[in-house]
Amino acid sequence: MSIVTVQLGQCGNQIGQEVFSALCSDIRGTHGLCSKKENGSYQDSCKERFFCEEESAVPVARAVLVDMEPKVISQTLSMAARSGHWKYSSHSHFCQKQGSGNNWANGYSVHGPRHKEAIMNLVQKEAEKCDRLGGFFTIMSMAGGTGSGLGAFVTQCLRDAFPTSFILNHVVWPYGTGEVIVQNYNSVLTLSHLYHSSDALLVHENDVIHKICAQLMNIKQISFRDVNQVIAHQLGSVFQPTHTAGGGSGYSRNPLGELMESLVPHPEFRMLGLRNIPQMPESSLPYSTFSWPGLIKHLRQMLIANAQMEEGIDWQVRPPSSIPSTNKPLHFNTSIANLVILRGKDVHGVDLGSFQDPSLYTSWLNPQDAFNAWKTPRAFNKYEKSAALVSNSQFLLKPLDSIVGKAWNMFASKAYLHQYAKFGIQEEDFLDCFTTLEQVISSYTNL
């Protein structure tokens, strides 16, 4: 089954290019430590999922590139082509000249309707190229104007045009201390709208990835390219083919569907966080050895203690005892559902019992339904063993609360509202969005 990726805005396009690059380099990489047959199966599955083979023999990414100004798309297209190993189709992009000016209302109310037909035509074409459409993966930031506003509009259009397809939105959260002054407004507007049309939101926070670059990857002068490459690696570790419970003996043919099924049992809870272990500079890989018990132990503690990476984990945090009490211990991250993805040597013997501990979860689902595991013996991106965790839990509660708080603070002073009103977004629209998100915050807090 194939996934069509929609890259929106500067961030979406820059990340998208790194993702396809990472996927391609992974499948071209050396054996992956598994049998030739396994490797062949993996490569075929990845290619079917993300690339289209055309007569040119260089795989063509199944992607639609959208931006309201031309510089980024032209850079993205040329970087892909320069790699020589994959490229974008020359007819899959849409751009305009003027950008959205960091104005969500401009992206949503002006650019959206104006360019709906052209954009949806491109999406339709990509969808038709798929033998079986597995769903849509959109990449966007929520701080700016195009990714956020136009992205929210396009997601709605996707939902209307493909009512039975899965839609996963990858949303990048900006640095807390400003990239864009009105980023909190744009974020509130985006998240509340996506909540109504998307199936799930998979979130990356710039602050977190920045820390990973600084502390784990040892990069001195961190560029956006570095940040995007870490994000691409994490996404690759989720979306490269795996064997799932529902997939039978071959690689899963419905990754998005199975993701939603495992992680989103209730429409009120759609925010997914992502953690990946281990993460280190490529130069250190030959000198490192990993053990599955070690990796699993760390990953579980990262989940419980809401740690952002494998350093600085608070080992004091423990799940609540079995004696029922009304207060969950402070700082304990309650989960609704978790998905662990294991890749590499000796996966099949790994003990994941610690993730099935009922005390990690709310009481709604049976523990065996709340936890799922996907595996493949084929190693990913040169890591002999790697584990990813996609979690529907309180991971994003604090950051979400922070964004809503700052946005509300600004809203109370009415600053910048005239800029949104110019394009048709009024105070009442803001209030509706705040209400939606306060509801989400409340729901996640009371798990």
Added chain:
Amino acid sequence: MTQSVVVQVGQCGNQVGCRFWDLALREHAAVNKKGIYDEALSSFFRNVDTRSGNNGPDIYKGKICSLKARALLIDMEEGVVNEILQGPLKDVFDSKQLITDVSGSGNNWAVGHKIYGCQYRENIVEKLRKTAEHCDCLQCFFIIHSMGGGTGSGLGTFVLNLLEEEFPEVYRFVTSVYPSGEDDVITSPYNSVLAMKELNEHADCVLPIENESLLEIVNKIHQMINSGKLGSTVKQNSLVTSSAGSAKTLQEKPFDAMNNIVANLLLNLTSSARFEGSLNMDLNEISMNLVPFPRLHYLVSSLTPLYTLADVNVPSRRLDQMFSDAFSRDHQLIQADPKHSLYLACALLVRGNVQVSDLRRNIERLTDCPHAVLIYPFTKSQSASSPFYRNRLKPSLHFVSWNQEGWKTGLCSVPPVGHSHSLLALANNTCVKPTFIELKDRFMKLYKKKAHLHHYLQIDGMEQSCFSEAVSSLSDLIEEYNELDATKCGPRIDPSRLKIAI
């Protein structure tokens, strides 16, 4: 990619404008080695096929034939414009872009605005339309003028009005040179205040410039070069005041150094719209992020570095120095004190080999608050809508309570000529208030005595009410800044959040 048009009005406007076009050509020549007409060039220049004369068709792709500035040159005296047309830049402008007259405006805003405005209105509109037609996607008009005289001030603001009427969707950025206290034009306070009303109502963004600041920068550079203190030599073309490497090098005039600074301001402002980078900042984003309320659109600008030393590899400490400099008064283009006033918003446009980690490190340093302490209710019993707290160390820059992290950042990969990197800081800060108060005081000094008033009132269309409305508009603006300043010292109380029924 979008295009911008520069409208230069009056003596000052045209002199600054001239420097802008010269340095713009120099910048593009440094970046564009192949001589191909690309999108970056098209933002300010047309490519015209002049083989059959000056009226040839535009060429949109391919080799550069003849570059023509997207500009309108307006002056009610001929001296400055004629000089431009006889100088090395004569081929950059075509005669259809000029509007001149002979007798000047006599330092009288009313003459510029009412008499010449009326007389040349149709001519101006027609020429504006022509320049707009040559643009694929016109995004912004840049007006350059001075406030103290008659043409730049009066006719310049008349054009501003026209632009709003005829091209309401296009942004209007105005670079205004404000008169100093010792200005030799006695009526400059009248001209400035009358012009301010127009700027309040019709401009999207105003970049006020004061000659004193420009002069101080020029002197500082002189001193630095002549003191011989620096071991290494300074790269000549890196001086923010220099015309080195441009077409005009051999004929530097006294105001050129100061005007080059303003020209560099405009080049840096538009760099991220013209060139690529990892975090683009377009002109419409500047207006969106820096203008929280429609009339508070006056931005304090500062440029660094003022020069680059040759043969010096730049360690990151030097980079950090650049950020500190941007917030020192030596680098500002107006005489104001933002550090002791309130920031409403601040934009940092960085050019060159600077990455996001450098940016983050410096923003943290400037706000002096690396570890904010936030307390979140996390137990079941409390609702999630309690206010969140921040424990701040004494910050060095004061931001308004509803915009504590009010930073807008942009990273453009292409550095300016002669530098490996540069920074333009644009601040919306209440420190412009004293400047406006002073202006108002100088105005009232004259107005109370009705000094020189008859020169204005005898002009058709001018009445006493024009003056009272203008000063009232200025007072209202000052009052808006006052209200914001008042919030600076009070206790920080965040408004309570919406409560959700569980």
